[in-house]
Amino acid sequence: MEKLGKEMIGYCGGLPLAITILGGLLAAKQIEEWEDVLRRVKSYLYEQPDLRLTKVMGLSYDDLPCHLKPCFLYLAHFPEDFEIPRKELTRMWMGEGFISQIQRRGGREDTMEDVGERYLQELVQRCMVQVGKNGSLGKIRTCRIHDLMREFCVLKAQRENFLQITNIPSMEESNARIGKIRRLAINLESSDNYLEGIKFNKYPYLRSLLYFVPHDNNLYLKESHFKKIRLLRVLNLENCHYYCGNLPDDVGYLIHLRFLSLKNTKIEIVPSSMGNLKCLETLDLRSQEYGMKVPNVFKNMKQLRHLYLPIYYQVSEKLELSNLHYLQTLVNVIPESIHIPSSFIFNRLRSLRTTTFLNEWEWDSDVVQVVSSCPDIYKLNLHRLIKKLPKAHQFSPNLAKLTLWRTGLEEDPMATLEKLSNLKILRLLFNSFLGKNMVCSQRGFPLLQSLVLSELRYLEEWKVYEGAAPNLLHLEIRECWCLMTIPDGLSSITTLQKLEIHDMPKSFKDRLDKGGPDFYKVQHVPSLVFQQCDRE
Structure with missing residues (x-):
């Protein structure tokens, strides 16, 4: 075994990244399979020994199981040195259909989120992805990809027509294979105050559309004609701004959408047409802006699993959430703003964060009812005046992380x-x-x-x-x-x-x-x- 290891290191030419990647590949193999790996290394490097690193990365990619290859190529969307949030990444994978629920021994069903975390862990173990930050409970919080590995990933993804990475000007200039593009990453770094909408009629088969915009920017997108890309499943508009603060109503045409992030978009009104998005699994409306108007659009989103509301929002009627039987994450909920029947149980809820307007210092029993209706919750944030905690037996026995802020406990x-x-x-x-x-x-x-x-x-x-x-x-x-x-x-x-x-x-x-x-x-x-x- 030691002899084989030294021989393979020699074929890596002393390149640290190549050695690391090859080590990750070997870690996924039984000892008796190492000779086969060595034989493949020799074959890959025989014709072009000067391309050792590229060849080792290619070998590592080719060795991936079929279900991990699209997950790896999806990383090409993200800019260089970008800290990729684990939750967003795995939920985008879910939205694309890369992950399905499976049965484990004993009949217990894994969630898609559990499977996604395992997929990411396997890419980390193979040294194709690096851990950025770990969360307080030990899970991966962010990940990243080495610059050279990203170059390989982007090249591979583009060669396989998996995605296109571009900016607005180059989109107008490029006509190559536009109709075939399934995934599009748009990097906006322009100093222009307003950017014309993209001619989405050129991209009828688009499944993922990800914008990457600096957090502090003065970029405003004009109406984008979403109805031209009705097959879209993943849409990330984080940090994008729309003129007059209005998200186009035609977002309601995206009936296949599974993932939608409007985080920090400064949108003032959520269009009622969003109620048509019945396939949504993740919806992120988080914003620091005051008073976003949120209509009662969630009652038909029966597949919704992760709902992030703005910190401050207004409702004209209570939000109906009792149809959301798959809901696992509920963030920034104001208990007074939602309608929960007394007998309703959030059977699958794992993470809950309640909040209140900072000038609203009234207490009622809604918080106790919400907490008691979440038997499987493991992470809870209470950010509001409650004066008295629920009894210990009213908390989930699975609760692992608890944050209290401004609760005013006496x-x-x-x-x-x-x-x-x-x-x-x-x-x-x-x-x-x-x-x-x-x-x-x-x-x-x-x-x-x-x-x-x-x-x-x-x-x-x-x-x-x-x-x-x-x-x-x-x-x-x-x-x-x-x-x-x-x-x-x-x-x-x-x-x-x-x-x-x-x-x-x-x-x-x-x-x-x-x-x-x-x-x-x-x-x-x-x-x-x-x-x-x-x-x-």
């Missing part, structure tokens, strides 16, 4: 939250708790790995009993200005790897410094970070 939340047996990430942020005392009791938080206490301005005393949070790895304390000291019980949490103290009084920091009266509580922590702790 009672110690730890008494409830420490009973959530699968909770791994807890973030108590600005005014989530208004009390003075907080207690983590023995055997509480059995799986908690990360705890953030930020801007709890009234917190004075925090107690941690021995045996609490036995798996805690990361603790962050930020702007809790009345907190006098950290708990004694922290010294018994031997798993703690990193303690971050941000924007706390100097006296708080001095107590934790070496030689300070509280240093014994943290001397076992490998990484102790202080930032902006100079307040008197």
Whole structure:
């Protein structure tokens, strides 16, 4: 085995990327298959030894299973050095039909999202894709592709007529094979204030249309005549702006659309014609703009799995969501703005983020009803005044990540939250708790790995009993200005790897410094970070 490995490294000519890619290919093989790989390497490099890297990349691509080849070629859409969000990528794959649900042993059905994550992981393991950032729960958050691998990917995709990458001027000049194009990536970096719409009648078979626009831009698209591309399944308009803030009504002609991102488009009104998009699986309306008008267009979107609403939005009637039986992600929902029958259950919901208008400080039972209707949720963000948490049994037993912000809790939340047996990430942020005392009791938080206490301005005393949070790895304390000291019980949490103290009084920091009266509580922590702790 060692001899074979050295021989293959020799054929790579000492090129690090070639060695890495070949290593990824071998990792997917049994030892007895290595000789076959070596034979193929020799064959690929026999005629053109100067093209070692290209040939190794070609070998790696040819070795991909059929279901992974289109997933890899789809990466050619994204610009060089682009951090590709994992969720968006896998949902685009879903929209294109590259992923289908499968049955696993024991009869449990994987979701398409689960399958998509495995596809991406396999591309990473084969060293064809690199991990950019990991999320707090250990999943890939972003990925990227090496510049040279991207060049290969783009060339391969264009040769196979898989997609075209262009900008507006070059589109007007190019006529080659236009009618055959199935996927189009448009890079807009023009300084023009207004850009004419694309002549979409040239692209009748288009399935994916992805715009890539700088986040801060003054580009405005004119009406685009979507009805010319009725076979479209994936449409990404992120950061695009439309004149007068109106998305063209003819978006309603895109009845085959599965993925639609209008993130940061500054659209003021969602057209009612969007209700025709009955095949949508992902709809992203997130925007920082105030007061987007959202009509009740979701009731017929029975295939919708991921719905991202704007942070601030207006409704003329409550949004009907009870037909969305496949919904897994619901972000920025204002409970008062949606209609949920009392008996309705979001059986598949995994991620929920509630919010409220910042000047609306009223509380009712809607939040408890929404939380209780999500038995499988694993990520929950509550960004609104609720004053009192639901009971522990009303939370999903699968809940792994919880963020509270401006919830205005009057009672110690730890008494409830420490009973959530699968909770791994807890973030108590600005005014989530208004009390003075907080207690983590023995055997509480059995799986908690990360705890953030930020801007709890009234917190004075925090107690941690021995045996609490036995798996805690990361603790962050930020702007809790009345907190006098950290708990004694922290010294018994031997798993703690990193303690971050941000924007706390100097006296708080001095107590934790070496030689300070509280240093014994943290001397076992490998990484102790202080930032902006100079307040008197």
